Amino acid sequence: MLSTADNEMLTQVGKGTPMGELMRRYWLPVMPVEELGGPDCDPQRFRLLGEDLIVFRDSNGDVGVFSETCPHRGASLFYGRNEQGGLRCVYHGWKYDVTGQCVDMPNEPGESNFKDKIRAWAYRGAIHGGVVWAYLGEGEPPGLPDFEWTVMPEEQRNFSLAQRACNWMQGLEGDIDTSHLFFLHGRLDPDGSGNIGVWHNDKHPTLEVVPTKYGVVYGANREENEETTYWRITQFLFPVFTFFPAAPGGTVPGHMWVPMDDHHTMVWTVSWHPTQNIADSRRFGVLGNATHPAGELLPDTAGGLGRFRPRANKTNDYEIDRGRQRTETFTGIATVFLQDQAVTESMGPVQNRSIEHLGRSDGMIIQVRRRLLNAAKALHYDNVTPPCVDNPEWYRVRSAIGTLPKGESWYEHMHDWLYAKVDEPPALELAVPR
Ligand code: FES
Ligand SMILES: [Fe+2]
Numbered sequence: 001m002l003s004t005a006d007n008e009m010l011t012q013v014g015k016g017t018p019m020g021e022l023m024r025r026y027w028l029p030v031m032p033v034e035e036l037g038g039p040d041c042d043p044q045r046f047r048l049l050g051e052d053l054i055v056f057r058d059s060n061g062d063v064g065v066f067s068e069t070c071p072h073r074g075a076s077l078f079y080g081r082n083e084q085g086g087l088r089c090v091y092h093g094w095k096y097d098v099t100g101q102c103v104d105m106p107n108e109p110g111e112s113n114f115k116d117k118i119r120a121w122a123y124r125g126a127i128h129g130g131v132v133w134a135y136l137g138e139g140e141p142p143g144l145p146d147f148e149w150t151v152m153p154e155e156q157r158n159f160s161l162a163q164r165a166c167n168w169m170q171g172l173e174g175d176i177d178t179s180h181l182f183f184l185h186g187r188l189d190p191d192g193s194g195n196i197g198v199w200h201n202d203k204h205p206t207l208e209v210v211p212t213k214y215g216v217v218y219g220a221n222r223e224e225n226e227e228t229t230y231w232r233i234t235q236f237l238f239p240v241f242t243f244f245p246a247a248p249g250g251t252v253p254g255h256m257w258v259p260m261d262d263h264h265t266m267v268w269t270v271s272w273h274p275t276q277n278i279a280d281s282r283r284f285g286v287l288g289n290a291t292h293p294a295g296e297l298l299p300d301t302a303g304g305l306g307r308f309r310p311r312a313n314k315t316n317d318y319e320i321d322r323g324r325q326r327t328e329t330f331t332g333i334a335t336v337f338l339q340d341q342a343v344t345e346s347m348g349p350v351q352n353r354s355i356e357h358l359g360r361s362d363g364m365i366i367q368v369r370r371r372l373l374n375a376a377k378a379l380h381y382d383n384v385t386p387p388c389v390d391n392p393e394w395y396r397v398r399s400a401i402g403t404l405p406k407g408e409s410w411y412e413h414m415h416d417w418l419y420a421k422v423d424e425p426p427a428l429e430l431a432v433p434r
Helices: 003-010 018-023 168-175 179-185 314-319 322-327 336-346 360-383 410-418
Strands: 028-034 044-047 049-058 062-068 082-083 086-088 102-104 123-126 130-135 156-166 208-209 214-221 226-238 241-243 250-261 264-274 400-405
Touching: 003 168, 003 360, 018 360, 028 044, 028 123, 028 156, 028 250, 044 250, 062 086, 086 102, 102 123, 102 250, 123 314, 156 336, 168 226, 168 250, 168 264, 168 336, 168 360, 179 214, 179 226, 179 336, 179 360, 208 360, 208 410, 214 410, 226 360, 241 264, 314 336, 360 400
Parallel strands: none
Antiparallel strands: 028 130, 044 049, 049 062, 062 123, 082 086, 123 130, 156 264, 208 214, 214 226, 226 241, 226 400, 241 250, 250 264
8 A cells, every 4th residue: 555645756756756757867758670670760759748749760871759749839840741851840841850950941041040949859869689669868868778678680589569558566566466367367277177277276475576786576376286386476676667477488578567657558569589480370470470469459540549549448348258257258358468457457547556455465566665665755855766777787577487496595596597597497397277
């Protein structure tokens, strides 16, 4: 449970809010490079931290990130012409280079130097690991985050994007909440008895939560049998990144919970393999070449919130199938991603955390909230640089699943895999079939 004031501080990311200022100290992902295109591509809209922005690439391929509003008289630069070396507003023809500098002002007298004094509201953009990133802070940006997937050949990684109509932290908390797994995402017994239990018999995992320099990690322990324990290890990294455990095989999945505004989040699902080409078995396709985890997407509409919206959504109750809910799955909602989407959106645009009741299974959520709030307060009141900003190499971590002999330390056993020192996942011998 949080006070109303702390709940607001945790969730609000507009300019001038403590968490908004914290977010503005990091590079945040905008869209896959493949979505944006190459040099002189069409400008595209997106909303980030409550700001309506456009992104484009100039003739050199450099990325421009502007406020959508033209500094002349406020027309949308989305309609701009992406010309040689800059973007030209279609209203009166003012043209800006990627830094925002006005480089041409054809409706003013030739001898005027007015254009030298005008800048579009521009932020820094960059391309890194197949992703377009934006830095909405002031001053020199930090190094780009050094996730393992950013240095993979593109055949070894994959992205998908989906919009979630709720606050970013609400979505993120679902990833660090292991106990929901075998309920929300559970399947019913094959005999149709209605008892869940196909995934795991132990329904109340014990969490070992460990604070780290980059965020928080936990090992969730479930009893397998007399001799072994089943561990699921999930990472949280400042400020919006999670890696959750995958099925064995060495592919690591994660999410980036990018706050579009206080009530909308762009959820990136990233998965990668340290050594293998996964291009042919991509589970998560953003570009129409594979199954999207949210199922079918709606056609794009104009505006900063018009893209990557699942067809199954709140307006149609996520296409819940009550027949399947009786006989097959716990929810009757089609995919794991949509199951998470339904429950987190159902909590409202911003969950009221002052009336919740947290149990022992919520230990990781409690820790992550505390770390985020402490970091936001330390930055706001004492100008303390938040974690990872000065250390982009701290992002080089993974999640894991493993079954270990009882009493063995998951942190020690998995350590070299978790910190990308080895490329073979830890041994996994499952006692419970799933
Ligand atoms: S409003 Fe953009 S050039 Fe006039
Ligand atoms: Fe989930």
